[in-house]
Amino acid sequence: MGKRFSPFRRAPASRLARASVRFLIALACSLLIVPVPLARGQEPEPHEKLVRAGRLLDVRAGRLLEDQGVLIVGERIRAVGPYAEIARRASTDAQRIDLSSATVLPGLIDCHTHVLLQGDVTSADYDEQLLKEAIPYRALRASVAARTAVMNGFTTIRDLGTEGAMYADVDVKKAIENGVIVGPRMFVATRAFSATGMYPITGYAWELKMPEGVQFVDGPEEIRRGVREQVKYGADWIKVYVDRRYYFKDGVLRSMLNFTDEELEAFVTEAHRLGRRIAAHAMGRDGIAAAVRHGFDSIEHGYGLDEGLMDEMIKRGIFWCPTIYVGVYVAPGRAAAGAPVWLQMRDAEARAFQLAARKGVRIAYGTDAGGYPWTENEAKEFSFMVQYGMTPLDALRSATLVAAELLDAQGDIGAIEAGKRADIIAVAGDPLRDIKELERVRFVMKGGAVLRDELSTRR
Numbered sequence: 103m104g105k106r107f108s109p110f111r112r113a114p115a116s117r118l119a120r121a122s123v124r125f126l127i128a129l130a131c132s133l134l135i136v137p138v139p140l141a142r143g144q145e146p147e148p149h150e151k152l153v154r155a156g157r158l159l160d161v162r163a164g165r166l167l168e169d170q171g172v173l174i175v176g177e178r179i180r181a182v183g184p185y186a187e188i189a190r191r192a193s194t195d196a197q198r199i200d201l202s203s204a205t206v207l208p209g210l211i212d213c214h215t216h217v218l219l220q221g222d223v224t225s226a227d228y229d230e231q232l233l234k235e236a237i238p239y240r241a242l243r244a245s246v247a248a249r250t251a252v253m254n255g256f257t258t259i260r261d262l263g264t265e266g267a268m269y270a271d272v273d274v275k276k277a278i279e280n281g282v283i284v285g286p287r288m289f290v291a292t293r294a295f296s297a298t299g300m301y302p303i304t305g306y307a308w309e310l311k312m313p314e315g316v317q318f319v320d321g322p323e324e325i326r327r328g329v330r331e332q333v334k335y336g337a338d339w340i341k342v343y344v345d346r347r348y349y350f351k352d353g354v355l356r357s358m359l360n361f362t363d364e365e366l367e368a369f370v371t372e373a374h375r376l377g378r379r380i381a382a383h384a385m386g387r388d389g390i391a392a393a394v395r396h397g398f399d400s401i402e403h404g405y406g407l408d409e410g411l412m413d414e415m416i417k418r419g420i421f422w423c424p425t426i427y428v429g430v431y432v433a434p435g436r437a438a439a440g441a442p443v444w445l446q447m448r449d450a451e452a453r454a455f456q457l458a459a460r461k462g463v464r465i466a467y468g469t470d471a472g473g474y475p476w477t478e479n480e481a482k483e484f485s486f487m488v489q490y491g492m493t494p495l496d497a498l499r500s501a502t503l504v505a506a507e508l509l510d511a512q513g514d515i516g517a518i519e520a521g522k523r524a525d526i527i528a529v530a531g532d533p534l535r536d537i538k539e540l541e542r543v544r545f546v547m548k549g550g551a552v553l554r555d556e557l558s559t560r561r
Contacts (some may be wrong), residue, residue, distance in 0.1 A: 116421025118176045120483040132361075135236075147551050150175050153526065154185050155206035161502045161517050162307045164495050167536065169202070174524040177549040181520055182325070185447030200559040201545060203351070206520050207297050207498070209257030209525030209548060210540070211505035212480050214402055214423045216261075217274060218267040223435035232266045232313045233456075247476040248274055248285030253554050254479055255543035257525040258287040258505075258515055259481035260468075262341045262381055262402065263294035266315045271296040272336035283555060287339060287525075289509055291341040291381065292332045293317040293367070294427040295325070300346050300360040302541050308476070322368035329372040340373040342366075342398070345389025348405075348443055355450050379510065381423075385447065387411070394420060399510060400466065405451040412463050421508045423468030424455055426486040431474040453472070456491040464509040467501035481540040494537045524550040528557050 151174040158170035169187030169231070173196075181188055216498040218240050222228035233239065244267075251259055264271050275288040292398040296316045306312050329340055343359035344366065363368075373380040378469040382393035386418065387406035394401070394414050401407075407422070429451055433444040458465060463488075469480045487497040506516025514523050528545035546554040 121370075122297060146509060148195075150193055151199055152192040152196045153199045153206065153547075154189075154202050155204070155528075156202040157205045157532070158182075158518065159205065159207045159494075159498070159500055161208060163518075166205070168530070172204070172206070172518060172524075172526065174550050176549075177440075177523055178523050179270070179518065179520050179524050179527050180358075182518055183255050185462065186327065190333045196483040198376075198561050200561075201557055204530055204545065204557045205532055205539070206517060206518070206526060206528045206545075207533070209469060209527055209546070210255045210481070210501045211258040211509070211515065212251065212469050212471065212501070213260045213421075213466045213505050213508055214246075214425050214468030214470050215259045215261050215480075216263060216470070217247040217261055217476075218270055219472035220247070220344055221473070221475035223432045224439045225302060227274040228265070228315070231336045232303055232315060232461075234517045235294070235456060237267045237270055238495075240267050241273060241522060244270065244274050245277065245283045245285070247472065248278060248283065248288070250476050250549060251471070251480060252284060252286040253543075253546060255527040255540065255546055256286050256480055257546065257548040258289075258511075260289040260291070260509060262291045262315065262337060262339070262383075264292060265472075266313050268293060269335045276335075276360070286548065287515070287523075288336040290336065291339040292335060292337040294343065294383075295328060295341040295422045296346075297360040297365075301343055316493055320365075322364055325365055325368040326372045328371065329376065329378075333376050333378060335380065337552055340378050341402075342369050342380065342382055344382045344384040344393050345386050348386050348447060350443065350446055351414075354408075355447060357384075357389045357406070359388055361392075361394070363392070366392055370396050370398060387466065400509075401452075402468065403418040403470075404449045405454065406452040407458065409461070412458055414463050416461065421464045421466045421504070422458060423466050423485075423508075424451060424458075425468050425470040425483075426451060426455065426490070427478075427483045428470035428473040430486065431478065431551070455487070455536075457494070459487075459490070459492045464504055464507075465500050466505045467497075481543070484537045484540050488537045490495065494534045496535060498540075524548075525537065530557065 119162040123466040153172040155170040157166045169185045171185035261271050269292050271290040277283045280287040294316045298318050300318045345359040381400045383402045384390040384393045384406045385403045402423050430449045436444040469483045473479045484497050502516045506512045526547040529539045531539040533539040545557040548561045
């Protein structure tokens with residue numbers, strides 16, 4: 103007689119374990135897709151909105167305009183102009199957002215972030231995240247970082263590398279686009295590239311296979327394949343660590359190149375062939391010169407920039423993302439940990455920035471947030487830019503018009519103009535008089551949706 107089925111028979115342990123894991127994953131996913139409540143609840147956004155701006159910054163003309171109206175339909179701006187004129191064009195059921203006591207500006211753009219990092223002053227800080235935090239956990243923390251960024255007024259970011267978290271930045275970007283979590287519009291670079299032996303984590307016993315903070319590639323063929331792979335999995339940008347090992351010689355910040363000229367050329371040609379722009383982590387003069395020579399689209403950090411390199415960047419239309427505040431933040435800790443060169447690098451960049459601002463280098467706002475903790479406001483970068491010689495208006499342009507141009511998104515973002523996405527922020531004071539006002543953003547609209555509002559009256 104055959105065995106009768108019993109619902110109480112014990113399944114093999116491995117099958118039970120797999121079933122338990124599947125259940126837990128499903129449960130976690132069901133919890134994660136709950137929408138994040140907005141400041142005023144989950145009511146649907148009205149299709150048409152009319153914003154009244156007491157002062158509106160026209161970043162292109164460089165002037166503050168009084169009593170302006172911004173008519174928004176869906177995600178985009180329909181019209182901008184004197185309030186009385188724009189109000190006549192609004193429908194009777196348009197939502198009125200009164201910011202008549204505030205200064206209204208375009209949403210800010212940060213062109214260098216790492217949402218999957220939470221600060222790495224020392225190598226121990228970095229190693230702990232890669233060794234002790236699972237990628238799903240890091241992605242959850244990244245969702246908090248993304249929310250922090252947008253609530254501070256950064257409605258768009260370019261995230262330049264997951265630092266060992268594979269393609270999790272693509273997932274964070276997708277979750278934002280699908281309304282699963284709240285965050286800025288994202289341009290992502292996924293894993294970033296370096297050469298064998300040229301990037302952390304390092305220093306462990308050779309027989310241990312340790313996690314890697316980047317994708318290692320060697321030789322033109324591996325490089326082309328690697329670029330194609332990252333694009334396949336969602337990279338909007340390609341990021342390359344061009345140099346390493348920084349030192350001063352005869353007063354010049356030098357560095358060791360990670361790649362040969364042939365390899366760097368392969369990165370640039372393949373990225374551009376696939377319609378992607380390419381960013382160079384280049385701190386020393388050697389790395390910057392190599393990146394400029396091969397036509398990278400942006401120089402990240404660039405502490406060793408000199409006048410000759412600046413002239414070449416201007417000629418070629420290459421952007422610079424200085425990331426000043428991260429150097430100021432990490433230099434003392436890294437010096438204490440045995441790398442005093444970081445104090446000299448910090449000071450060298452201050453001098454380079456002053457010269458670049460005078461010469462008209464295309465400086466795009468970038469902070470390297472994630473290199474310092476996300477509890478620090480990204481807008482602190484503005485104060486250092488002004489302190490180092492840039493006007494408040496030009497600092498704001500670096501985070502709006504110039505940043506949008508770097509991202510090749512100038513038709514969509516970077517200014518409050520008809521046809522562009524309705525990315526709008528507001529502060530109580532005048533940032534052209536006190537740039538620190540940008541550290542006190544109290545109203546945020548992204549793509550027509552109000553995400554933060556501590557300033558307006560609405561009806």
